[in-house]
Amino acid sequence: xxxxxxxxxxRGVAPEKVEAAFERFVQIVHGGVPQARIVVIGxxxxxxxxxxxxxxxxxxxxxxxxxxxHKGLDYVEVGPPILGRDGKPRPELFVQDGxxxxxxxxxxxxxxxxPHLD
Numbered sequence: 001x002x003x004x005x006x007x008x009x010x011r012g013v014a015p016e017k018v019e020a021a022f023e024r025f026v027q028i029v030h031g032g033v034p035q036a037r038i039v040v041i042g043x044x045x046x047x048x049x050x051x052x053x054x055x056x057x058x059x060x061x062x063x064x065x066x067x068x069x070h071k072g073l074d075y076v077e078v079g080p081p082i083l084g085r086d087g088k089p090r091p092e093l094f095v096q097d098g099x100x101x102x103x104x105x106x107x108x109x110x111x112x113x114x115p116h117l118d
Contacts, residue, residue, distance in 0.1 A: 001038075001039045001040075001041060001113065001116075002022075002025065002038055002039070002040050002041065003040075003041045003043075004018065004021070004022050004025070004040065004043070004059075004063070005018040005022070005043045005056065005059045005060075005063075006043050006044065006046075006049070006056070008021070009043065009049070009052050009055045009056050009059060010048075010049050010052065014055070015055050015056075015058040015059035015062055016062065018059040018062075018063075019059055019062035019063050019066065022040070022063050022066070023066060026038060026066075026070065026073065030072060034072075035072070036072060037072050037073075037074070038072060038073050038074070039073075039074045039075075039076060039113070039116045040063055040067060040073065040074065040075050040076065041076050041078055041109075041113070042060040042063075042064075042075065042076060042077045042078050042079055043056040043057075043059055043060055043079075044056075044078050044079055044082055045079050045082050045083060045088075045089045046082075046089055046094060046098060046099045047089050047091060047094050047098030047099070048094075048097060048098035048099040049099065050088065050089060056079075057079070060077070060079070063075070074116055076112055076113055076116060077112075078108075078109060078112055081108055081112065082105070082108070092104060093105035093108065
């Protein structure tokens with residue numbers, strides 16, 4: 001499982017650079033272990049980084065487009081379940097820093113990721 005891009009975009013790295021780094025990672029892994037299955041977790045929205053969520057969604061879309069054309073890759077979208085009815089991150093899913101998930105947030109992620117582990 002790979003979670004790519006949250007910190008990079010938070011530091012101002014362009015979505016295209018995040019996706020290029022992701023492609024390099026996949027090429028290295030599949031170059032050494034061609035049968036490896038890589039499950040990519042989409043970049044999540046957060047309270048702290050809400051201002052750059054559009055860039056996160058763009059990085060997700062770029063990675064997803066690559067994933068759809070290559071074998072051995074799966075994508076898990078975690079964004080929408082984290083958003084509330086107002087379209088913004090649900091505060092109860094984040095600890096005080098507004099970035100990291102609470103146990104409830106990780107329970108939500110577990111439900112989304114488990115089918116990719118079975």
